[in-house]
Amino acid sequence: MYTIAKRFAFSASHVIGGLPAEHPCSRLHGHNYEVEIVLQSAELDPVGFVRDYRELSELKALIDNTLDHRHLNEVLGHDRTTSEVIAKWIYDWCCERWPEVAAVRISETPKTWAEYRP
Template sequence: MMFRITKEFHFSASHQLKSLPAEHQCARLHGHNYIVEVELSGETLNEHGFVRDYHELAPLKQYIDECFDHRHLNDVLGHDRVTAECLAQHFYEWCQARLPETTAVRVSETAKTWAEYRP
């Protein structure tokens, strides 16, 4: 049996997918209200009955607030492939380095779309 927890984080930012044809709407500068959902899993629970205390995800909120919220993501990440898929991978790698229980990250740009990175 596997235990799973998730937590959502929100931020607003702009980006531009410059590799797309000029007539594609995403090639133009635009923004989203992003949702980042982090999933942590474990086969056992710690002494408090948690996979991980949600409070321990506070550094991710701080990272998002300081580095991503109300920023231009092309500048933040230093490249032009700033898709939801690439953001999911970026946040997964950031989390995995600090929270080894991280098993997946999902990123939403709209209420109807999600991209997930799960190695």
């Protein structure tokens, strides 16, 4: 199995609903997120790629135009804006374009990440 990955970054704010008032994530806050998309294939295309990295510029455009410097509650339309939910949202968008997508990982900090993988 061949595996490739590419990282992207964005900054955004959010509030996570359903938490106790004293929980810091129940208040408006933001992160400098990092997104990693992982693609896998048992076979390479005729050029020798799993997927040409340049094709992933569509994901960069989505991130830049839809997520970067936005309030994620408004983008997603609800208050379940955890990294886990964001990873699945991005994964679903990517799968419509690239069948090789194996996982999407989201980091809020250098020490934490959440991943969606079917």
